[in-house]
Amino acid sequence: MSLFFVLREGFGGLRHSRFSGFVATATVAISLILIGIFLIITVNLGKFVQFLRSRVELEVFLDDSFDEIKIQDLTDEIKRMEGVANLTFISKEMAIREFQNLFKDKQEDYFETLGYNPLPASFRVKLQDNYRTASGAEVVFKSLSSLEDIREEDIVYTREYLVILEKYIKFAIAIDFIVGIIVCLSALLLVSNNIRLIILSKNKIIETMKLVGATNFFIRTPLFIQGIVQGFLGGIISALFLYTLLKLAAIEIPGFISVDWRIYLLLANLGILLGFAGSFAAVRRYL
Amino acid sequence: MLKLHNLKMRYPNGDGLDGVNLEVRNGEFVYLVGPTGAGKTSVLKLIYMEEFPDEGYVLVDEYSSQDIRDKEIPYLRRKLGIIFQDFKLLEDRDVFENVAFVLRVTGARSRDIKKKTLRALGEVGLSHKSRKMPEELSGGEQQRVAIARAIVNEPFILLADEPTGNLDPKTAVEILSLLDKLNARGTAVLMATHNYELVNNTSKRIVSIKNGRTLN
Numbered sequence: 001m002s003l004f005f006v007l008r009e010g011f012g013g014l015r016h017s018r019f020s021g022f023v024a025t026a027t028v029a030i031s032l033i034l035i036g037i038f039l040i041i042t043v044n045l046g047k048f049v050q051f052l053r054s055r056v057e058l059e060v061f062l063d064d065s066f067d068e069i070k071i072q073d074l075t076d077e078i079k080r081m082e083g084v085a086n087l088t089f090i091s092k093e094m095a096i097r098e099f100q101n102l103f104k105d106k107q108e109d110y111f112e113t114l115g116y117n118p119l120p121a122s123f124r125v126k127l128q129d130n131y132r133t134a135s136g137a138e139v140v141f142k143s144l145s146s147l148e149d150i151r152e153e154d155i156v157y158t159r160e161y162l163v164i165l166e167k168y169i170k171f172a173i174a175i176d177f178i179v180g181i182i183v184c185l186s187a188l189l190l191v192s193n194n195i196r197l198i199i200l201s202k203n204k205i206i207e208t209m210k211l212v213g214a215t216n217f218f219i220r221t222p223l224f225i226q227g228i229v230q231g232f233l234g235g236i237i238s239a240l241f242l243y244t245l246l247k248l249a250a251i252e253i254p255g256f257i258s259v260d261w262r263i264y265l266l267l268a269n270l271g272i273l274l275g276f277a278g279s280f281a282a283v284r285r286y287l
Numbered sequence: 288m289l290k291l292h293n294l295k296m297r298y299p300n301g302d303g304l305d306g307v308n309l310e311v312r313n314g315e316f317v318y319l320v321g322p323t324g325a326g327k328t329s330v331l332k333l334i335y336m337e338e339f340p341d342e343g344y345v346l347v348d349e350y351s352s353q354d355i356r357d358k359e360i361p362y363l364r365r366k367l368g369i370i371f372q373d374f375k376l377l378e379d380r381d382v383f384e385n386v387a388f389v390l391r392v393t394g395a396r397s398r399d400i401k402k403k404t405l406r407a408l409g410e411v412g413l414s415h416k417s418r419k420m421p422e423e424l425s426g427g428e429q430q431r432v433a434i435a436r437a438i439v440n441e442p443f444i445l446l447a448d449e450p451t452g453n454l455d456p457k458t459a460v461e462i463l464s465l466l467d468k469l470n471a472r473g474t475a476v477l478m479a480t481h482n483y484e485l486v487n488n489t490s491k492r493i494v495s496i497k498n499g500r501t502l503n
């Protein structure tokens with residue numbers, strides 16, 4: 001058996017069946033571009049949601065009468081609470097500085113004229129990942145307000161923001177899910193159509209090979225090689241396309257979309273898989 | 288040696304063969320003649336074991352339809368040369384490669400491939416067109432390429448299914464005399480046709496087939 005022939009026939013097949021080869025490669029590329037875009041959107045949506053949620057925090061304002069021991073006790077107690085990731089103590093002085101930073105374009109210094117520091121010290125409480133939701137924040141809110149010397153009105157958090165955020169996140173996930181299904185279905189449709197095309201285009205050569213006494217190995221291997229090469233090419237094309245697309249998009253909206261380079265690797269591999277599956281189906285149909 | 292014994296075969300739709308007996312000795316030339324739908328193509332398919340009989344058996348040299356394994360079928364087919372009415376050439380490669388294809392897919396050594404291919408093309412008188420593409424050839428020339436492809440592996444028998452069906456009478460006669468020449472060199476030929484005129488005044492053995500039965 002000549003391995004050389006099998007390879008030559010495989011790569012030669014790419015040259016011989018230029019049109020069907022082109023269609024097969026293009027189909028894989030288009031399917032993968034769709035899948036790639038969907039993946040990028042999903043990943044970035046996830047990151048964006050995480051970013052929004054990471055901003056969720058509760059602020060507990062402290063009475064001026066609390067001394068250091070009291071504050072230390074509260075710190076320990078809050079740290080132990082269910083759902084709390086960490087907390088930062090903001091002293092009265094830090095609160096002033098933040099305020100001044102926030103309004104530093106204003107020339108006057110209100111506090112100078114006021115003569116004393118009206119801002120209270122506070123704890124900023126960050127939540128654990130799975131508590132960064134409306135209901136999760138509510139749980140922590142309840143625990144905080146049950147603390148001795150802390151009243152509900154001393155605790156501030158963006159409850160409405162969370163509720164609205166939650167609603168939009170659910171909506172976005174639902175849309176993403178639907179888009180995902182549509183993308184997968186169209187990719188499936190494209191690829192199965194492609195497989196039919198491959199089957200049709202290989203029908204004659206497989207039939208002839210069988211008639212002249214080629215063994216299954218000799219029939220299969222070149223077709224597999226061809227399918228894999230076409231799939232790989234499709235994968236590379238889709239990766240290049242997406243890369244270019246994202247480069248252009250990044251000029252438009254800098255810093256918004258980020259892409260893990262491994263997605264390109266994934267696309268190339270998926271391409272190989274699709275190409276192989278196509279030739280595998282074609283071979284199964286006729287052997 | 289080729290032997291078909293009491294073959295019966297049904298396609299799912301009920302058509303098929305209903306008692307086919309036929310023997311072709313080495314070096315013999317036999318016509319299988321019958322009207323359209325008589326079962327000629329089916330008989331040939333049973334010989335190259337694309338189909339299998341429900342009853343009876345086919346013997347091709349050491350291979351029997353009763354106990355051949357799937358893996359052996361390619362090797363059985365290397366003992367046969369098969370040609371069709373529609374030539375079945377691969378359009379994506381030239382004449383030389385169409386013929387060499389058989390040797391390549393059966394794993395011949397590359398230094399034999401060129402020699403054998405050129406010899407086969409010489410036999411059918413097409414050495415000078417070896418680098419032409421099939422579509423650049425006339426029907427008769429295409430059938431000669433198909434014949435070269437069929438003989439390149441030196442089969443003991445040629446199976447020809449209506450090989451002149453697509454050709455004008457003059458070209459048909461040329462193809463027949465080519466088959467004759469190959470037969471004279473020792474290759475057996477089994478040619479199926481519904482063209483009674485073609486076999487009217489032949490000296491070869493004729494086997495008639497009608498409604499899936501061979502007549503004696």
Ligand SMILES: Nc1ncnc2c1ncn2[C@@H]1O[C@H](COP(=O)(O)OP(=O)(O)OP(=O)(O)O)[C@@H](O)[C@H]1O
Pocket residue numbers: 298299300302303321322323324325326327328329330481
């Ligand atoms: N694959 C098939 N499935 C079902 N029926 C078939 C199949 N192939 C042939 N037949 C039927 O079997 C019968 C014999 O067909 P076959 O092709 O062997 O005839 P034939 O003698 O070669 O005819 P022709 O001269 O037209 O080529 C016909 O009635 C045909 O319709």
Ligand SMILES: [Mg+2]
Pocket residue numbers: 327328329448449
């Ligand atoms: Mg027929």
